[in-house]
Amino acid sequence: MNFIFKNYKCYIVFFITFFFIFGMKTPIGSLAQILTALLCFLGFFFYGKRLLKSSKPFFYIVLFLIYDFVICGLWGAYSGVYDFSILITKTNVILSVVATYILSIYFSENYNKKDFFVFLSSIFFIQSLIVLAMLLNPTFSDFIMTYTKDSALTERMLDSYSGARGLGLADSAAFGFSVVMALFVLLTFYSYKKNYIGGIYFLLVISLGLIASISAGRVSLLGVFAGLFFWALYLNRTKILRLIFLTFISLVFILSYLISIRNSVIEPAALSVLYNYSMEPIFNYIDYGELRSSSTDILQKMYFPLSEKQLLIGDAKYMDGNAYYMRTDAGYMRFTLFYGAINSIIFYFAFAFFLLFVYFKLNSQDEKKLVLLIGVLSFLLHYKGEIILFAVSYNKLLLLVIFYLYLYNSKDNLIKKGSGI
Template structure:
């Protein structure tokens, strides 16, 4: 029962839903709870700012200052990255509240347990998303509960037959989260967390991947990096028999589940296969194009290639143009590439400060966990690759693991001193 409650609470942190009738998102509600907890701690003289927060707050202050400088010099009024540090601080408060509540519920607050809970949350989202895809009335119910603009609702409705729409999770953002879940699940398999339940892990991996590419093909990036984690090597070219055995079990389980699922759907629901054709065409477009024309591309990647537009003014590289979007709401300079959007807003130093923020939280999150260095490298690689496609910010998930790590160190230190 406690795990189910923790799962639900984490769900609304990972997927901040803005419900009808509630003025703020579910994640922001956690921030308000955190403020109360912090004030109570100050009154009781038990709240102390952990030293791990200082580098993060410092880089957020630098981002804020650089953003102010950029819009002042360029004479613009785009406050996107002036608001960003405030947003990250609110997310850190939310993560703090969630971890404190878990602690009160006697939920284990260590990396591996929260990682398994995170994977379960993404799996749950995938189940809900599939139900929304196959049951139109359920889709209407779930979308009617959320505050969604008319334009966004029309866009979601027009795409609902060719791609899977989740509950507060869709498009590129959904692909980022699904891909990260595959990477973390692969890590948990690698360290032996699912040795006794490999079939369960295989089913989750396959399901998140299959539904994930139906939501956003960005999931393929996470899938590819997850496979790197599953290579049976302890180090560079050093074979690991235990990892090899786990991988064989995973491969056999996934193959069996894929075969069983396909045969079951084909026999029991033959008409369903035909209705899923638009979804298959979307999810597997690059492979279909490869077999038809020999080109491993999609409409999205072809469009992305036209978005690599670089500044012609040397000053843009130093201070940016102070613009993230234009008045019409479209991307400034017509580019959706993550690095270029940052470059045009506040220059190269802005890009470096953004990456530094991700690195700081990721580094703290993976310290002291088994194979932490490997996990740090693959998630950092994931972030760096994603930003060649769009603006990919993993701060909300990293803030959770960052907070878990801070709490874990705090109580480990307390136990040593007592």
């Protein structure tokens, strides 16, 4: 951890990476977009030759995203709908990929693997501390939200969740924030398994991170399941059963305690709302015999039958006024409604191919498993919202890890080849 903050340069890198991933409102726009533009400019200045001789994964993913951008534009025009609103996010994604690659070059040249993953865990830890502080201190929460978030978003979150959600230093207040936290949780499990971080630090980060992640959204718990599954891959049958047993016992004790304080007065109010929000599925099971929540009820309604035309080629519509087309924000449904199942499958295949290409270039079996789990997690999260090569913050973190592993392994291979190993 000392390496992470050993001089002023490390603090600058931390600041840039933190807000490049999470973003923050400023008078001149999102800090994430400002840093994206800055990284692209500085990258071409400092790493111009590296970019001209870019790695195959970077070249492939940028080329595909440009192709996808053109398809979206042509499809919107050819259909006669002229809905080009999706191109705004597509442009942001392309620029973010370039900026992320530039940042990954810097990390691959200046950070070994341990320092890199400890660095990421420190970002997760600091963000989690900020969320927890906002939960416990309404005054601090109001101050942060007033100066760092969109006023309409802040008002909506306060009306719906009384300050229990929409916290943290980030552009996104709900789903977009929660999926980034889910990926951070998985990376923290990976870091501990690789002995990059110690047991006490791991427990501290995961404990705070879980509270912060659930505040962002319950879907972030998928990161916990992915992390536990990653651990299970290294255990024999006896140890897997032991892990399942210990996890089950821990859940029983934790849930028993949380259920026992159901009728207690919890202060501050934001913490009380978070408690009820996080326990909603459990309380519904106790009261009605159904393990469900308002979110799952809404999500089920987001998937509905489509016509043959919609299923095959979509409607070329992304927005309907200020709302999503057909009022659904589920990932697979959104993509299908815009350009149909055929183009959607091509899109998903391209993402999977990108991950598999990197997978086969890595030397470490641990890193290969991490890449596969990141892919599986992405496809699972996409069921709830647009994630795959679309959610900007999530893909910045994902691609930062993937590009870093690829570049660092490539550098290692060149060193070994040069030394005759």
